[in-house]
Amino acid sequence: MEAVDGNAIGGLLHEVFGIEMTDAASVCGSCGAARQVAELAVYLRAPGTVVRCRSCESVLMVFVQIHDRTCVDLLGLATLG
Amino acid sequence: MAGTALRRRLTWQVAKVSAVTVETASVRTLTLDVPDWPGHQAGQHLDIRLTDEDGYVAERSYSIASAPGEPVAITVERLDDGEVSPYLTDELQTGDDLELRGPIGGYFVWEPENGGPLLLLAGGSGIVPLRSILRHRERTGSTVPVRLLYSSRTLTDVIYRAELDRPASGVEVIHTLTRSQPPGWSGYARRADAALLAEVAWPAAVMPLAYVCGPTSFVEAVSQALVQSGYPPQRVKTERFGATGGT
Amino acid sequence: MSPVSRGFHRRRQDPAENAGRVPPGQYLTKDFPVLSAGPTPHTALDRWTFSIGRAGQQKTWSWAEFRALPTQDVTVDIHCVTKWSKLDTAWQGVSVDTLLEAAGHDGPFAMAHCDGGYTTNVPVADLTGGKAWVAYAYDGKPLAAEHGGPARLLVPHLYFWKSAKWVRSLELRDTNDPGFWENYGYHIYGDPWREQRYAGD
Numbered sequence: 001m002e003a004v005d006g007n008a009i010g011g012l013l014h015e016v017f018g019i020e021m022t023d024a025a026s027v028c029g030s031c032g033a034a035r036q037v038a039e040l041a042v043y044l045r046a047p048g049t050v051v052r053c054r055s056c057e058s059v060l061m062v063f064v065q066i067h068d069r070t071c072v073d074l075l076g077l078a079t080l081g
Numbered sequence: 082m083a084g085t086a087l088r089r090r091l092t093w094q095v096a097k098v099s100a101v102t103v104e105t106a107s108v109r110t111l112t113l114d115v116p117d118w119p120g121h122q123a124g125q126h127l128d129i130r131l132t133d134e135d136g137y138v139a140e141r142s143y144s145i146a147s148a149p150g151e152p153v154a155i156t157v158e159r160l161d162d163g164e165v166s167p168y169l170t171d172e173l174q175t176g177d178d179l180e181l182r183g184p185i186g187g188y189f190v191w192e193p194e195n196g197g198p199l200l201l202l203a204g205g206s207g208i209v210p211l212r213s214i215l216r217h218r219e220r221t222g223s224t225v226p227v228r229l230l231y232s233s234r235t236l237t238d239v240i241y242r243a244e245l246d247r248p249a250s251g252v253e254v255i256h257t258l259t260r261s262q263p264p265g266w267s268g269y270a271r272r273a274d275a276a277l278l279a280e281v282a283w284p285a286a287v288m289p290l291a292y293v294c295g296p297t298s299f300v301e302a303v304s305q306a307l308v309q310s311g312y313p314p315q316r317v318k319t320e321r322f323g324a325t326g327g328t
Numbered sequence: 329m330s331p332v333s334r335g336f337h338r339r340r341q342d343p344a345e346n347a348g349r350v351p352p353g354q355y356l357t358k359d360f361p362v363l364s365a366g367p368t369p370h371t372a373l374d375r376w377t378f379s380i381g382r383a384g385q386q387k388t389w390s391w392a393e394f395r396a397l398p399t400q401d402v403t404v405d406i407h408c409v410t411k412w413s414k415l416d417t418a419w420q421g422v423s424v425d426t427l428l429e430a431a432g433h434d435g436p437f438a439m440a441h442c443d444g445g446y447t448t449n450v451p452v453a454d455l456t457g458g459k460a461w462v463a464y465a466y467d468g469k470p471l472a473a474e475h476g477g478p479a480r481l482l483v484p485h486l487y488f489w490k491s492a493k494w495v496r497s498l499e500l501r502d503t504n505d506p507g508f509w510e511n512y513g514y515h516i517y518g519d520p521w522r523e524q525r526y527a528g529d
Contacts, residue, residue: 001299002296002298002321002323003297003321003323004297004321004322004323005319005320005321006188007126007186007188007189007320007321008142008321008323010185010186010187011091011125011128011140011142011182011183011185014091014185015091018106020185020186020187020189021187022185022186022188022189023187036188037188038186038188038189038318038319038320039188039319044323054137063279
């Protein structure tokens with residue numbers, strides 16, 4: 001299962017945050033790696049969308065569509081934006 | 082940074098297919114008439130959404146093939162086991178509706194003021210956003226030098242072939258055909274590896290800007306090789322389509 | 329609802345005779361879709377172990393020891409929360425009953441721990457009585473890494489996210505703590521016949 005990258009969730013991120021986010025800066029809460037969102041590892045084919053750090057593979061963001069709502073968990077990030 | 086944070090809602094809207102162009106046996110370009118299109122940047126994409134009679138919804142992303150200022154167009158490769166792509170390439174006709182939202186993307190974009198020299202690296206349908214960049218460069222009169230390395234399985238798989246055979250001034254196109262080559266082929270005939278890149282890529286010393294797009298394995302191999310050859314990571318922009326390039 | 333896309337329909341295989349075997353909201357597929365929340369782990373068999381029991385008191389088998397245990401061939405229907413169902417899937421594996429008996433432990437709940445960090449929780453009552461296996465072969469062949477090989481948990485009566493890929497241990501606990509997807513809003517139990525996809529369903 002190959003990951004794609006943050007470009008693939010540009011629409012989802014814009015829907016959730018209200019602005020373009022693929023060029024936003026992110027810092028991994030586990031290893032401190034700093035990357036633009038577009039460069040994060042994204043797993044689309046799952047019960048939810050999982051975004052991981054490309055350096056340490058920690059989970060940074062998870063998006064789950066629960067009925068008519070998108071639930072967002074960003075706890076793996078140290079900073080975003 | 083030009084063009085970022087245009088604070089508008091990204092909403093779904095219904096466009097009409099205004100033309101279908103056959104690019105290869107399995108690839109079509111759909112030109113779209115989008116009523117509320119705000120314009121786009123070269124390299125951006127849009128999301129499309131299909132709904133069946135039972136309310137089942139499928140969404141996919143496709144890079145915009147046209148330059149800013151041209152009618153919006155997407156290029157779709159039919160994947161045999163795909164759920165969405167065969168519908169887009171084989172079923173959709175001129176006059177049909179297509180629900181979409183966009184443009185999307187603020188990272189994998191190029192404007193003339195971003196400069197160069199530009200190194201564009203395409204694996205299969207990864208050529209689509211790079212073609213938008215090439216057309217934008219030509220339409221704006223930019224003289225930034227460009228080298229495009231385009232990896233395809235066979236010559237008949239090359240998308241936009243006629244256009245790429247007549248590149249604009251300052252653009253050099255290098256093909257590599259990885260599965261089979263026509264008789265008399267004198268070009269590259271293997272996957273883009275470090276040695277091939279060493280021959281084709283701008284040397285790191287000229288401070289190039291690279292855009293790599295295609296299946297994940299292609300993007301990983303090429304971007305790592307460029308960084309190892311001295312390209313600063315922030316000068317190598319990547320867009321991964323996944324193993325099957327988005328079904 | 330969005331406008332209907334003329335001529336679009338999802339891939340499906342819905343012969344009427346299978347109607348009673350397809351839970352609500354599911355559609356049949358002939359494929360075996362690969363879903364994953366992370367990179368595929370690759371654990372060498374000479375380093376692979378499987379453990380079961382309470383934390384700190386687990387019984388552990390090496391691959392060779394594990395493969396020497398009595399195995400079963402089972403054919404089951406599987407149901408993914410992403411709405412695909414696949415009928416008559418053939419697996420080979422060790423029954424969790426066998427593993428628990430060898431471990432000599434008990435506990436109301438189990439947390440599956442997997443290579444790559446994935447976890448999922450299942451009541452022990454749903455792992456016993458011939459309802460669950462640690463499976464190492466699918467369709468007569470060694471389980472492919474992308475489908476969870478060397479071995480995965482197989483609990484077909486629950487949504488397939490509970491059939492944890494790359495399973496390395498079943499930790500017995502007194503509390504029904506949520507695993508990976510349960511933490512992000514999926515149902516703590518996951519019965520496809522009651523359509524328990526999300527917490528609160």
